[in-house]
Every structure is written in structure tokens, then in C-alpha cells.
Amino acid sequence: MKISDTSATMEDRFKALKESNRPENRTKWALEWKKQGKQVMGLLCSYVPEELVSAAGMLPWRITGTWKEAAPLAGVYRPEMTCRYCSHALESVLNGELSFLDAAAGTQLDDDFKRLLDVLIAIRKPAFTYMMYLPHASNRITMAMWVKSVLDLQQTLEKLTGVKITEKELRRQVGIYNRMRTLLSKVYELRKRDNPPITGAEALGLTTAARIMPREIFNDELEELLPYLEHREIPLKRSRPRLLMCGEYLDHPGYVDLVEKAGAVVVMDDFDTGSRYFWDLVEESSDNIIEAIARRYLNKPGSSRMVNWNEQAAQIVKWVKEYDCDGIVELRQLFSLPLDYRFFALIKKFTAAGIPYISVDREYHLANEGMLRTRVEAFIEMILAKAK
């Protein structure tokens, strides 16, 4: 299956790809996969090693919560003041949007996710939900337990699908995923230019598309589009300020778009749905491919739930320099508790590094755009005034 017909222009093909995770397109690939008699596993966490899911013959499909404002069905299970992504993801499950899922998996990354998985297990929607153990720190002891956790996932997938995951197939999948990561890295490399050929919202569209499509199809399409993207031009009102955006569970490009419409150029992100999804490769030459997979996932740029906040801040500062950013905008998901705590640690580091930083609460679905735009516009004005 191709993304768009071959006679389409490259721009049309790019549009189709980057809009794959819009609600009207989102389930297309999963349903097509199901038509072939294959299974789809919904993923609730970027730490679940997707290579294993693919090696078991399933499509790893990142669960995007409903983008509708109301989540009345989830509200029965989850109070208002809990992680909005988890509530909207549960709403998607309960309202039948995701009835095609054969299974779901996630980690106990934090209490919200743990309890979301508990609820899915209790209500048996989808029919099978798997909770995977993820340590919150990376060291010799926790890594060994994480490797075991990855092996447990392998066994679970084998039991679920009846497919034996061979080392050969796993290595093949690692190759596919590393290719995807490399291609996305190339796209992000283009964003270092003075006039980046894609917007931040488009970049988020691409990374979220990657997580719901058969990865080989995504790779082929992106590879064909890359030469076009290298020469693509987007009209910019001004080339500065260049911003890095932070956030978690941010999958609605509208949030990035509003920052760009406020007058900034978003050239890099620290999103679990963006750069952190594809950053760092699995070491393909490793003798032990499971361990190599485990290392890549546990050591990639971390979630706010991880203990290494200083390293996370250092990684963001490094990106700020590499991408020549003038400041950082964090759109912190409301009631995402770890982000509320980490915010204070980030301020300390960014202030020390002399990087302007603003952190504003947002909903999961696109909301309060006017208020957010005003805050971002004020931040941009401050940066521009400082530059003068």
C-alpha cells in the first residue's frame, strides 16, 4: 500500500504523510493491517520496544487520545485532575474508536499510566493489556532488570501471537527501526538551517505518523521525500527567534502551530512524541540484540519521570546550542505531575545557561489557544527586545 497515488506532487505526498495522525486518517493504516489478518497493539508509552512488537508480526500503534474536548466516559474512571493524555486515551478506548486494537501495552512510567493500564486490564478493553516494568534510573542493577523486562515482553508477545520471535527477525526489525530513526534524524538535521524547510508542527506530524504506520512504508515514503524536503522552502515572516519546544504527550500539531503563528520559528523539540521517540540507535552489531535494544530504550533522552533531570536539562541545553535556539517554550500538560516538579529543576539549569525559558500549562486536546498565544507572544517580544 502506498501513501498517496504516484501522480501526486511531492508536496501532496508530504502533506499526506505529515497528516497521517489526524483523526480522520489515524486508523487507516491499522485497519489496513487488520485486513491482512494481522494484529495491532496499541502502545501507551515510548519506552515499549517497538522492534519486538513488530517482530511478533503486530503493528505497534501509538495510542493518541481523542482530540475532542470532552472525555465523559473516561471521567467515570478518572477524576478531572489527573493526566489529561491518560484520560483522553481512555476515552478513545471506551467510546469505541479503538475497538480494532487486539492488545495494548505500556509501562508503569508513573502512577497515572500504571492506573490507566490497571483499568484497561480490569475492564478487558482491549482484550489483552500488558504492563511492562520500566526502571526510573539507569545503572548496572536496573539495566539488568530492564533487560529481563524486555525478555518478558518478548515471551508475552510470543504467547499472544503464537509467533516465535527469532533473532534473525529481531535484527531485521532493528534495521528497519534504525533506518526510521536515521531518516527522521536527517529531517531534524534540516531544521538546523537558517530557514528550515519544515515547520515544527510539520515535524511533529511526521514523528507521530511514524508511530502508527507500518515502519517500512513510512521509511520508503520519507526516503523518497527527503530530497524534496532538502530543497523545500517555507515562507517565514522572520527567521528569529528560533525556539526549542518542550512537553510530553503533546501530539496535536496545533500547539506547535500556535507558537509559530505567534512569530517564532520552532526548530527543535524535546517531546516524547518528537525527538525523544527516534533519538539514538540500537547498536546493530551487538552480540546480544535484546540487550542492545534495552540499552537504547533506557538510555535515550529521558522522560520527566526518570531520575536523571540534570542529564535531561543538559541534553536540552545541548540541543539549544546545536539548533541555534534563542529560547525554550515548554507547554506542560495540565496535571502531569512529574513535569510540574521537573520544571523547577529545569529553571535552575536554563537560568544558569542564560537561556530564556517559559513554561505554560496546556490541555491535552487543543484548547485555550488565545491565552497561550498571548503568553508566547509576550515571551517572543521579550527575546526580541533582549536581542536588540
Place this chain on the structure above:
Amino acid sequence: MSNSSLSGLAYLEYEVARCNRRMQRIKDNPDPSKPKSNVLLYELERDFRMEQLEAYKAGKPFGLGTQTGPLTRSLGLVPWDAVPAADRTHGKEATRYFDIIRREGMPEHTCDRCSILIPMVLRGDFPRPSFLATTNYECIPIFMANLIVANLLDIPSFHIDRHFKNYKAKGKEDDELLKYMTDQLGEMIEYVEAHVPGCKYNEDMEIEWQHYERLYVQQAQKLWKLKAAIPCPLSGRESFREFRPSSLYPDPVKAVEYMRQYVEEVGERVDKGLGVAQPEERLRLLWSVAGPFYADPFSYLENMGVAIPAAEMTIYNGWFSGRESIWGDPWKGRKLSPLEEEARQMDFVWGRAGEAWVQTHIDTCRDLHLDGIVYFIQWGCPVTSALGKIVADTVEAQLSIPTLFIEGRMLESSIYDEKDFNSKLKDFVDICLERKKSHA
């Protein structure tokens, strides 16, 4: 605590004075309706705060090894208990801290205790620790609160990560996960000895502290049986008094003696058939998670003939009922090493997958002959609030008893509406009475 007293070690000084005042009041005007053992309890609390004060002034290391105590003390640390300390700031004091939290952009949407401890420590109202273990043994907000304190004050810290599996479950003990935790504790000890001056692990001391912890919990197990008595001899406030391990106090022998005396007194009430619900006990409820500590819904319920024999919080009822292994219990027929024991006792309920939290409600309701559950939806506590419906559905299906969800904050009282709160309780009591009648 008045605003003017808040500087330096104000919290500790205030707590010492409060305990002394309470003891003096009991001495001057003994209230026969209150437990005599309260004097010992206030002495324990005062001695602990004095120990902290003196240690802090003398520059002795303060810290948090794990949440369970014996290891902290055997490392040579005076326990740093900011989370329970924050619990005592309810009412106006909590509102004052929340004003700081909001003004300075500190975490506001998390549970009250894990918000309040941040300004308490950062502003110097509570001592700065010399070491902090961060761990997800229980919940993410406690983990994060300790992590941010360590981060902002550049305090040496060490993370201990636990699996969500119930690895100490009786009959299903998991050696691999016990080793996982034990190995991490071993690394932590090396880290503390290398990074915190004055700290040196003393295994003999740990054995001793664990011994007293066992004796202390064994007394609490006797209390559990007394709680099952009809009418219930304990007030709701007594039921809700959070369990403080004996290792928190500088004198564990006195702690065990306090618990022994208290259990004896409750036993006397049972023997005399004394109950707290007036004019007679009509209903028995379980109060789960937390409550508005600045208000007194318990007296309101007791005056309607409703007893609250137990509160459901984390692992405590598991220990009290004997369903959870306590210090010194065998592990697959063998005795655990002191460090293994510490590792076992880090398997708290909220750190586990949800099934354990659901099951403890069912067990408690069965043990204590309860007719309903008041489930407090504590803001910023997803580990409990996002599982309430599953608890309610399961309890309804298995025991045919109803659950009331009632939302609020445990310490910050500005959103509390007593009339509204009590009217919900009243309606729920009526429902439970109807249900009880239909069961009969």
C-alpha cells in the same frame, strides 16, 4: 504555627512546644474519655523532634534511607520525615504554604503533602537533609518531591527502583525481585558511606531496630482484632492516625510500650462494650485514602451512629491483619538478612499494580464487618483516585456494599465546604442503612 515563629527550625520547635503543652494539659486536667497512653505518644513525638533539633544543631547527618526506618537509623542518619511533617500543617498553615507554592510556581496539582514539603524545606522551616533516597516504593509524588528537594539543594541522593509486582506476597515470594531491591540497597549504603560524612552502616543496629519494629507491629495486629468488635471501640480520629513506625522514634522500647498500653486500653473498652457511635452503632464504614484533616467528619458520623473502625492507606492494614509479612517473618522458610528484610518491606501497596489496592479494601471490609466505603478522591493522588471506580465496582460485586466518592484536599482547606461535605455523608449513610436493611 504562627507566621512569626517561622524561621530556621521553627517547625521542630513548634512541635516540641505543642507536645509539651498537650502533656501538661493531660496532667492538669485528665480526660477519662481519652486514652491514658496518649501521654506516651506525645512524649515519643516530642523526643523525636528534640532529637532532630539537637542533631541538626550539632551538625549530625539527617536523611532518609528508605521509608521504613531501620535502615535509615542504622546508617547513622536521624530520620528526616518531611512528608508526615507536612501532614501536620493542615488548615491555615497549609493555605499559607499553598500561597507560596502558587506564587513561586511550585507543583500545585500534586497531593498536598508532596506540595507543602517543598516550601517547608526550601524556606528553612524544616531541616535540610544530608541525604535523600528517592524511590517509587510507594507513589510518584513522594519520589518526585524528594527528587526536587535533592536537586534544588544539591543534596546527595540515590534512587532505588521497585517493580510493580507484589514480590513479598505470602506464598508467592519472588527471590529475584527481592535480590533486585537488596542489591540496590547495598549500592545505596556504599554511596551514603562515601558521600555523607558521619555515616557508617551498622548491621547489628539494624537487626535491633527491626526487632522492635516487629514487636510494635505485633501489637498493632492485636489492635486489628479489637477493631472488629461490635460496637467499635475506636473513634474515627484514632483509626485515621497514620501509622508511625517505631524506628522513627529515638527510643523504640518506649514506642513498643506505648502501643502495648494503647492496645490494652482499647481492649478494656471492648470488654466493657463501649462504642464510639452514638446513641448506638448502626453502621460501620471504611474510610479510604485520606480525609479533610482540618475538619472533623468523624464526629459528625459518630453522632449519626456510624463507626469508622479503620482507614485504608497503603500497606498498613496488610501488616495489621497479618496478610502482609512483617519484620522477622520467614521468607520461604528462612530468615532474611537485615538488608533483605529492608528490601522486602519496601513492597508497599501503592507501588504495586492495582489489584492489590482493590483486594485490601475487600479484605478490610470482610475482617471488620463493614457496610460501606468512603473513598476520598485526594487531588493529585492518581495512584488512588484513578482506581476508585474499579475498587467500588469490585467491592459492590463481591460484597454488595456501596462506595461514596468524595473529592477534596487533605490539608488545604480553602475549597472545603463543610455543609456540602456533610450532606454527602448523610445521604450516603442513608443509602448504606437501606442496603443493610435489605441484606438483613
